[in-house]
Every structure is written in C-alpha cells, then in structure tokens.
Amino acid sequence: MTVAERLIRIGEVARGAGVSVRAVRYYEQQGLLIAERSPSGQRLYRQDAVDRIRFFQQMFAAGLTSRRITELLPCWDSGHTDANQRAMLRAERDRVQAKVNDLQAALDRLDEVIAITDTHL
Structure with missing residues (x-):
C-alpha cells in the first residue's frame, strides 16, 4: 500500500x-x-x-436525500451514466437551480432593504 x-x-x-x-x-x-x-x-x-x-x-x-445520493454515487465513481441517470442528474440540477434563483431573489430584496435603511441613518 x-x-x-x-x-x-x-x-x-x-x-x-x-x-x-x-x-x-x-x-x-x-x-x-x-x-x-x-x-x-x-x-x-x-x-x-x-x-x-x-x-x-x-x-x-x-x-437531496441519502437515497438520491446513493443513486448518484455510481456516476461519481465511474464517471459514466446511462440515460436514466443523466435524466435524474438534470432533474436534480434544475431543482437546485430553481432553489438558487429563489435565494438570489431573496438576496436581492435584502440588498434593497439594506440600501433603503442605509439612507436613513
């Protein structure tokens, strides 16, 4: 070893x-x-x-759940996927991207509130 x-x-x-x-x-x-x-x-x-x-x-x-992560591991380990795995990966990516978009919108709103409150010192 x-x-x-x-x-x-x-x-x-x-x-x-x-x-x-x-x-x-x-x-x-x-x-x-x-x-x-x-x-x-x-x-x-x-x-x-x-x-x-x-x-x-x-x-x-x-x-993602531990079950879903378990499904991802063969992709991680081998670097290869079949059509079903690729579809699952894309669906998860789309779901995560939607979450990122929602978080970005919340961040933008917080920035607006901060900008407004900064002018009222």
Whole structure:
C-alpha cells in the first residue's frame, strides 16, 4: 500500500471533512461510505472518504436525500451514466437551480432593504 492509499481512522475523516464522527457512521450506515476494519476493530477509510463526505454535505444542503445520493454515487465513481441517470442528474440540477434563483431573489430584496435603511441613518 502506498502513502496515497493509506487508510485513515474515523476521527481523521471527520476532522478533514468538518463533520462529526457520528455523521461518518451515519454515512456508513446509509451505504454511502465503506469502512474496512483494523485487527482491533477500528473503522478505517480510504483517503477519498473526506472528499466524498464533502460531496454528501453539498448534496444534502441542496436538498437531496441519502437515497438520491446513493443513486448518484455510481456516476461519481465511474464517471459514466446511462440515460436514466443523466435524466435524474438534470432533474436534480434544475431543482437546485430553481432553489438558487429563489435565494438570489431573496438576496436581492435584502440588498434593497439594506440600501433603503442605509439612507436613513
């Protein structure tokens, strides 16, 4: 095993991804992460677990469920999709874009209120 393939403990994964150890365990329970076990039973993860968890966090923040993220993982892992996967990815993207548009509209309104209140010091 090379240094790049070194397995890391759950605490390292959690710190690197900025999540709790409990969250890492949850991702494993949901089938989103796979842990190996040390001879003493400690969970060990590949280095890419940190990036994967960051991806999960982004997708959760965008409103995707763990089930939907599980459906996305083969696309992430292989870089290939079939027609159904591409349709699902586009639908999720459209949903997230609509959410971004709504948030941008709210931000614009807040900027208007700030501009109005700044003139009334």
